[in-house]
Amino acid sequence: MFKHPFHSIYKRALLSFLSISLIMTIGTVGVHYIEKMSYLDAFYFMSMIATAQGPIYTPITALGKIFVALMAFVSVGVGVAALGFLLGPFFGQLWRIGVIKLEEEWHLIKKGAPDHKPKNDNL
DSSP: OOOOTTSHHHHHHHHHHHHHHHHHHHHHHHHHHHHHOOOOHHHHHHHHTTTTTSSOOSSSSSSHHHHHHHHHHHHHHHHHHHHHHHHHHHHHHHHHHHHHHHHHHHEEEEHTTTOOOOOOOOO
């Protein structure tokens, strides 16, 4: 049986963490240099942008506004993709189980199986 190179949950978690860390580092350093913020403030600002909570203030420079707008799209996209990459196999397995159960029920309906009624007819 073929195993995908990223079959291990640990590899998926590491790659997801590294991708989010890379985007946060690029955003933090960019905001630090463009908007002249401290690294801590720039990191906090980027965390607000990356989690789609919104900025704590509006960037002052035109370049800062463009950079932050691009980082908002990229960081939210990377975060969603990292979660999908990490949890994709789990949700894929749930989907597969759901399809199997649905096909079993559909087969019973087509076969004409009797309806399941409560044993107590007094209800």
